[in-house]
Amino acid sequence: MTLSQTQHPDPAHDHDHCVHTALTTAAHLCTARGVQLTPIRHQVLELIWESHKAVKAYELLDRIKPLKAAAKPATIYRALDFLISQGLIHRVESLNAFIGCRCSGRSHEQLLLICKHCQQVEERTPEIMLKALAKELQSAQFVAHSKAIEIHGICKQCADKA
């Protein structure tokens, strides 16, 4: 059991690779699960993966309109609900926004590090902390269904620049 490794936001990383991995993994998972990654859902997922910044539902709506002029809020929210239910994206509660999930289909307890400066969100799965949390919940006799652990602050890259 170790501390999780830094995954983002590295300004030099190959983002096309992130996107490609996310989309192909999503496609495989949906096939394996017998659920449909329809064109709308795929487009929304792709838009979310355009960057590592959390993106708002109405931003997605604006950005999908060139492709789908008839898109309405429900169009987006339904796609988001699906993607969340499949663990392909996360909702960032403290921002009312959404980010792509880097570990779809696995684990699903994550720490989100949200940079106030660059808006990028880093997802981590810090095992030691999560074990301690599990223990705390056990001691409280609280049965957890979902967990939101969201830290706002300044990421290393932005701190270095300043």
Next chain:
Amino acid sequence: MTLSQTQHPDPAHDHDHCVHTALTTAAHLCTARGVQLTPIRHQVLELIWESHKAVKAYELLDRIKPLKAAAKPATIYRALDFLISQGLIHRVESLNAFIGCRCSGRSHEQLLLICKHCQQVEERTPEIMLKALAKELQSAQFVAHSKAIEIHGICKQCADKA
């Protein structure tokens, strides 16, 4: 360093005591800090402390109207902003709602256990977990400004009843 003790929601607890403690502590803290716990702010704080359930801004608005017919959304949100800035309440990000803070003026990293059944929110300060989190943040070289750790599930009391 130990696991934090259960504080709530205990159906048999003396809630008048909670309220009294919260309000007198708030008054003292504000005096000490040279900030004003005005009538509006006091009323909002009192309304929030009516229970251990998270309460929505517009619920507060409805409930304050008998006392203050002219109350508007801004009336409430400004009071909430003040109370949050003084650490007297917490915003529950995942509910868009607010709860009274049990440890005003102290610490301020807290775990919120949110019961889906009774809606009550328990605030804990689990030292082991928070140390592990601090270590994780350090390893990520992320400078935290604020932390939201919110767990949704079923509390002991509701689990026992079922």
Next chain:
DNA sequence: TAAAAAGATGTTATGTTATAACATTAGCCT
């Protein structure tokens, strides 16, 4: 293969949460 069921999307309307912007008031300091 036709009918039924389930899943996805279209469409309209509305509900909910939150803030901006500017005016007014109250208390305090000089």
Next chain:
DNA sequence: AGGCTAATGTTATAACATAACATCTTTTTA
């Protein structure tokens, strides 16, 4: 009195999200 700051009043609107019902498409099954 004049000027400052903090708080509140007031109007309007922005931002976020869902309900409800219609339609279409795919799969199931009688």
